[in-house]
Amino acid sequence: MTTTRLEAFSDGVLAIVITIMVLELKVPHGAGFADLKPVLPKFLSYIFSFIYVGIYWNNHHHMFHAIKKINGKVLWANLLVLFCLSLLPFTTDWMGENLFAKNTVALYGFNLLACSLSFILMERLAIQHEGGQSTYAKAVSSLRKERLSLTIYVVGTLLSFFLPIVSLVLFYIVAIMWVIPDTRIEKTLD
Amino acid sequence: MTTTRLEAFSDGVLAIVITIMVLELKVPHGAGFADLKPVLPKFLSYIFSFIYVGIYWNNHHHMFHAIKKINGKVLWANLLVLFCLSLLPFTTDWMGENLFAKNTVALYGFNLLACSLSFILMERLAIQHEGGQSTYAKAVSSLRKERLSLTIYVVGTLLSFFLPIVSLVLFYIVAIMWVIPDTRIEKTLD
Amino acid sequence: MTTTRLEAFSDGVLAIVITIMVLELKVPHGAGFADLKPVLPKFLSYIFSFIYVGIYWNNHHHMFHAIKKINGKVLWANLLVLFCLSLLPFTTDWMGENLFAKNTVALYGFNLLACSLSFILMERLAIQHEGGQSTYAKAVSSLRKERLSLTIYVVGTLLSFFLPIVSLVLFYIVAIMWVIPDTRIEKTLD
Amino acid sequence: MTTTRLEAFSDGVLAIVITIMVLELKVPHGAGFADLKPVLPKFLSYIFSFIYVGIYWNNHHHMFHAIKKINGKVLWANLLVLFCLSLLPFTTDWMGENLFAKNTVALYGFNLLACSLSFILMERLAIQHEGGQSTYAKAVSSLRKERLSLTIYVVGTLLSFFLPIVSLVLFYIVAIMWVIPDTRIEKTLD
Numbered sequence: 056m057t058t059t060r061l062e063a064f065s066d067g068v069l070a071i072v073i074t075i076m077v078l079e080l081k082v083p084h085g086a087g088f089a090d091l092k093p094v095l096p097k098f099l100s101y102i103f104s105f106i107y108v109g110i111y112w113n114n115h116h117h118m119f120h121a122i123k124k125i126n127g128k129v130l131w132a133n134l135l136v137l138f139c140l141s142l143l144p145f146t147t148d149w150m151g152e153n154l155f156a157k158n159t160v161a162l163y164g165f166n167l168l169a170c171s172l173s174f175i176l177m178e179r180l181a182i183q184h185e186g187g188q189s190t191y192a193k194a195v196s197s198l199r200k201e202r203l204s205l206t207i208y209v210v211g212t213l214l215s216f217f218l219p220i221v222s223l224v225l226f227y228i229v230a231i232m233w234v235i236p237d238t239r240i241e242k243t244l245d
Numbered sequence: 246m247t248t249t250r251l252e253a254f255s256d257g258v259l260a261i262v263i264t265i266m267v268l269e270l271k272v273p274h275g276a277g278f279a280d281l282k283p284v285l286p287k288f289l290s291y292i293f294s295f296i297y298v299g300i301y302w303n304n305h306h307h308m309f310h311a312i313k314k315i316n317g318k319v320l321w322a323n324l325l326v327l328f329c330l331s332l333l334p335f336t337t338d339w340m341g342e343n344l345f346a347k348n349t350v351a352l353y354g355f356n357l358l359a360c361s362l363s364f365i366l367m368e369r370l371a372i373q374h375e376g377g378q379s380t381y382a383k384a385v386s387s388l389r390k391e392r393l394s395l396t397i398y399v400v401g402t403l404l405s406f407f408l409p410i411v412s413l414v415l416f417y418i419v420a421i422m423w424v425i426p427d428t429r430i431e432k433t434l435d
Numbered sequence: 436m437t438t439t440r441l442e443a444f445s446d447g448v449l450a451i452v453i454t455i456m457v458l459e460l461k462v463p464h465g466a467g468f469a470d471l472k473p474v475l476p477k478f479l480s481y482i483f484s485f486i487y488v489g490i491y492w493n494n495h496h497h498m499f500h501a502i503k504k505i506n507g508k509v510l511w512a513n514l515l516v517l518f519c520l521s522l523l524p525f526t527t528d529w530m531g532e533n534l535f536a537k538n539t540v541a542l543y544g545f546n547l548l549a550c551s552l553s554f555i556l557m558e559r560l561a562i563q564h565e566g567g568q569s570t571y572a573k574a575v576s577s578l579r580k581e582r583l584s585l586t587i588y589v590v591g592t593l594l595s596f597f598l599p600i601v602s603l604v605l606f607y608i609v610a611i612m613w614v615i616p617d618t619r620i621e622k623t624l625d
Numbered sequence: 626m627t628t629t630r631l632e633a634f635s636d637g638v639l640a641i642v643i644t645i646m647v648l649e650l651k652v653p654h655g656a657g658f659a660d661l662k663p664v665l666p667k668f669l670s671y672i673f674s675f676i677y678v679g680i681y682w683n684n685h686h687h688m689f690h691a692i693k694k695i696n697g698k699v700l701w702a703n704l705l706v707l708f709c710l711s712l713l714p715f716t717t718d719w720m721g722e723n724l725f726a727k728n729t730v731a732l733y734g735f736n737l738l739a740c741s742l743s744f745i746l747m748e749r750l751a752i753q754h755e756g757g758q759s760t761y762a763k764a765v766s767s768l769r770k771e772r773l774s775l776t777i778y779v780v781g782t783l784l785s786f787f788l789p790i791v792s793l794v795l796f797y798i799v800a801i802m803w804v805i806p807d808t809r810i811e812k813t814l815d
Contacts, residue, residue, distance in 0.1 A: 067260030
């Protein structure tokens with residue numbers, strides 16, 4: 056089985072997830088700049104989630120650029136990744152609407168954790184199907200970045216019940232860590 | 246006529262159908278976890294329908310991986326499949342909003358039945374156009390799985406007027422039956 | 436310039452147009468079948484527009500299957516077609532919400548007319564760019580079907596101020612006329 | 626890294642951005658043509674933004690038709706372009722809802738400016754990665770059209786606090802300037 060349609064379908068879902076969040080930015084009734092103020096926290100959380108979905112699209116792109124053959128298990132793991140990501144508009148919106156209140160940041164962190172775990176699951180299943188000797192398998196074998204992200208997500212989610220702002224900073228650090236191009240893969244593949 | 250654009254268009258529609266259901270998860274106004282409680286039944290029905298649309302995408306993928314040439318009839322049968330699937334967000338939402346009340350489960354079961362029948366129709370038309378001697382035709386010739394699904398859908402829909410929970414369990418069994426990779430096709434095609 | 440991305444972008448827009456109409460089917464609050472009654476006219480108009488968008492996707496598919504090279508004019512004419520089609524969810528919804536009242540059917544007819552005119556414009560520009568000697572140009576040269584459709588749209592739109600039901604029947608006849616595969620093209624291309 | 630998936634993903638996002646604006650056209654409750662009047666300003670701003678997104682899709686299409694290899698920086702610059710464009714439904718709607726009031730036109734102009742700047746950034750990064758000697762690099766090297774657009778956007782945004790109508794006319798002139806096919810590229814590439 057080739058990856059063409061899996062990529063096309065995933066592109067579709069990710070494009071929708073990344074864009075429908077803007078529908079949650081309800082236009083205020085007044086025409087003054089002050090009327091935009093209540094939209095601001097939602098806007099900030101939109102930027103945040105846009106970056107996250109962008110990262111996942113990027114990693115997805117890198118992964119299926121390297122991996123060429125998949126099986127039924129990978130298809131379903133991919134659907135699990137898409138499912139977790141499809142919940143981001145909801146958790147983002149809840150967080151934005153409640154001005155980054157403790158519980159809402161915790162749920163958001165939990166959602167990021169679920170996305171991350173499902174992505175790692177998909178990666179492992181794909182590598183296993185390829186035989187573990189592929190270039191991609193070697194490139195991502197260390198899992199250092201993944202382990203660090205997971206740890207920060209867990210810490211951040213727990214911490215959010217006390218210091219939600221610190222959690223957001225932690226999640227933000229993970230994001231930056233991933234925005235910086237994945238040199239492991241680029242190096243190995245070149 | 247080749248299947249490239251039929252697949253691209255179907256991927257688009259399925260990606261939207263699977264994702265817009267999340268728009269029905271209205272963010273609660275409070276920031277407590279208890280405030281999320283009314284969203285729970287809708288969330289459960291979202292998971293349910295996500296799996297179903299995932300199954301259809303999977304089967305669609307398998308089918309058009311094997312079938313290479315189509316005609317106008319298959320195009321229209323495919324649109325009928327997409328139409329039936331596009332109603333899932335509505336029936337899912339009605340069921341979730343009314344806590345899986347009898348009528349709503351019946352309508353949901355009827356919707357699943359319509360999806361299933363239209364998919365079988367498309368499959369038959371495609372096989373007929375290919376001449377019935379193709380590998381795919383032989384792989385799915387027994388129709389055992391399809392017949393079993395249809396029977397369960399009809400039983401489940403009728404039963405939902407008395408025991409909606411049992412119907413949901415039945416629909417769930419059909420889902421699992423299909424999530425397990427379609428070994429018939431994989432075996433024959435390999 | 437090749438047509439790959441024009442087709443991909445159009446597939447995306449058409450997939451969204453055909454699917455967002457289902458978002459207008461607002462889930463009723465009650466769980467009885469009688470509660471679904473107010474949704475019925477909207478559902479009927481949804482079916483209607485689904486078929487129309489399906490026809491346009493079909494014709495678009497046929498056309499760019501035959502035409503291989505385009506220029507900037509064709510790109511913009513294609514955007515005009517997509518714009519006219521993107522208004523269908525609005526006019527469909529207005530018609531469904533007002534139980535097929537005269538004005539609403541007239542606007543719907545006008546929308547169908549605009550879609551049809553813009554499609555013919557795109558077709559002419561594409562044929563002109565190809566040199567007019569292509570197989571596709573010959574296949575659609577008679578314009579008989581197009582002329583008949585346009586006439587019915589104009590008559591139907593005007594008539595809708597007096598007999599909206601008759602207009603809908605006329606629009607329905609045009610739809611059926613196009614659902615029947617475009618044998619002109621299939622014959623010539625085979 | 627090839628551009629196939631970047632194009633597919635961008636097509637998806639742009640298709641959604643261009644189409645969801647129609648969801649903001651709320652269907653009026655009455656069935657008279659007069660009831661459509663409040664929708665008119667929103668409809669006008671929809672047309673406006675549809676053309677703008679169309680222009681960006683067109684330019685995107687031209688650019689990645691010429692550029693074949695990208696790196697991580699271009700991927701992220703592309704996501705920035707998509708982010709700026711994804712805000713258009715919001716700023717368009719605010720402007721339409723407030724009858725083109727001063728502040729709303731200013732924000733709209735600022736949004737157009739951001740789209741333009743991010744697109745130029747992406748273009749520069751892509752050219753830099755290609756080595757600056759490519760046909761595309763030469764075709765767009767003058768930047769005359771880009772500089773003129775940016776100047777008009779800045780002037781228009783500032784002016785909108787005094788004469789919003791003039792600003793809209795200016796933005797409209799930029800649009801027309803870009804709708805006319807980019808002969809620079811077509812000439813050089815042919």
